[in-house]
Amino acid sequence: MEPFTVVRGKALPLDHANVDTDAIIPKQYLRSIRRTGFGPFLFDDWRYLDPGDLDVDPAARRPNPDFVLNDSRYAGAVILLARANFGCGSSREHAVWALKNYGFRCVIAPSFAEIFFNNCLKNGLLSIVFKDNDIDDFFAAANRGEDFMVDLPAQRVVVGGRVYSFEIDPFRKRCLVESLDEIGLTLDHADAIHAYEARRHRQAPWLFSSS
């Protein structure tokens, strides 16, 4: 995973609340057993006028001209701007893979569904929470086609000559900036896990019976 430091580029404004993971990537693509190749199917039902599937060539399908992703002004956007409760619904990490595969590096919204938020961070997709009035500023700036700069080490977004600071968990920030392997980090504490298991085994042995 590439480290996340500073990302510059356009933001794509997706102006709906409660965008669910079924909308981000519909179920037929969940049959894939890979982590890649989902980019062309991002927001599939909204993005195309005809139905698609894993074995249907996306290039042969009819794009929906009214959907913001097909608006050439936002081609190459690296930031997705969204409204409240983005990523609600299922736990499918395919939603995050699709956003990443498409080219987004960062999602900004007033709130996120929790599993989706976690899934983002595990894949180097920075999800940031801002207050509603900041979000309104961002939508206005995106509509004007302004460039955004997201600076994770400094925890700020710069757009339209203004600086907006954000909060992030320090551990998560370090994992993203240094592109750390979280599993490797946990395994560094194998002794603590073994000690926990020994203690827990004494208290609740039925949790460890392999019947």
Added chain:
Amino acid sequence: MAARTLYDKLWDAHVVRRESDGAAPHGDSAIAATELIYIDRQLLHEVTSPQAFEGLRLAGRRPWRIDANLAVPDHNVPTLDRARGIPDPIARAQLQALDANCAEFGIRKIDLLDVRQGIVHVIGPEQGATLPGMTIVCGDSHTSTHGAFAALAFGIGTSEVEHVLATQCLLQKKAKNLLIRVEGVLGRGVTAKDVALAIIGRIGTAGATGCVIEYAGSAILDLSMEGRMTVCNMSIEAGARAGLIGVDNKTIDYLRGRPLAPQGALWEHAVQAWRELVTDPDARFDRELMIAAADIEPQITWGTSPEMVVPVGDRVPDPASFADPVKRAGAERALTYMGLKPGTPMASIAVDQVFIGSCTNARIEDLRAAAAVAAGHRKANTVIRVLVVPGSGLVKQQAEREGLHEVFLAAGFEWREPGCSMCLGMNADRLAPGERCASTSNRNFEGRQGQGGRTHLVSPAMAAAAAIAGHFVDVRRL
């Protein structure tokens, strides 16, 4: 020790170490500490596990504790003619990946043709793989179902599935405690599903974000374990990380003798410990909500989010009646998608298909409720198809022992093999564009049951009644 909630107790019992202290409160966005939490049980299925196993392999890692895992195929499996294999080659490859991964790493798996196969959240409790006091995870958001057993159970993404496979742990932040009390007696025809929908209608789909909900009150304790699972199942639709209900005699009676539950002296020891898994009398919750059971009517959704729900006697709302502009825009969009006009009585809406199934409502009690309504009737001619998909092979067996399948077949319903089926329409069971469905599942998102399909969430009794009448009806009038 200070008084603790059930969630506090479960959390405290699973902290392995503190990873980072979080951040000081800034404005209203305090960041909680990140802690390493031990996971007692992981349930695996074919759709969200292949990439996790692949990650494990690429990193040259082995599962930390093989016996903590249990796998079953459910999301993508056909519900007809199973012995003939899986016709869709892509779906088949996914099932074969689950087989191969479980074989390679020695993980216990219930096969597609095994009578115990079923929806992962139905078979966990059924097999006794779900026990009070456990932390339980699965790459599926409705893992909250298992909270009915006082287990801290929540859905995770595939990277986290890999993390649990490799380390038996997860990095987590403690959530807030939300108490929802439902007091009093539920009216006739009002079920656990209606309780869940009424709560979501009240607090909204993000109403419990950042919280673990504990359900309490006499109406909750009066529910069977099946009903409690239905309520906890839909905690995620309220935005919660998990749902919980404290241990009582019903919890223990349900688990006694289950294949993976402890036996003999170990059982006695466990039961003693499980009795502690209730909230202390003076424990504090961050938020509390009280609902009178008598106020809950049979519910039905009208839109494309579970919070877009009304009592069956109501009409489709007018978007103009929503003061919040975001909600108004959402309602307008939903009504266009659903093909509904404001002011239409919900009971006059005709359905094309009916789906009775899913981890929300495919346990034996749900099938009994549907059969009680269907007995002696036939589905309306205008209804194209009524699918009854039991939650597991054992539920199916039990239903057949009780003759429920004969009731369904006589009514013109289809009696299928267990799986997720039309809850998410990954297999062949799905809606055609524009088709309207009365569904006992948990999500009515755009396209959820098939591209362009229109879903109305209801209880099993309401679904069966809609199948017979051809449109929604108030089950209390039958």
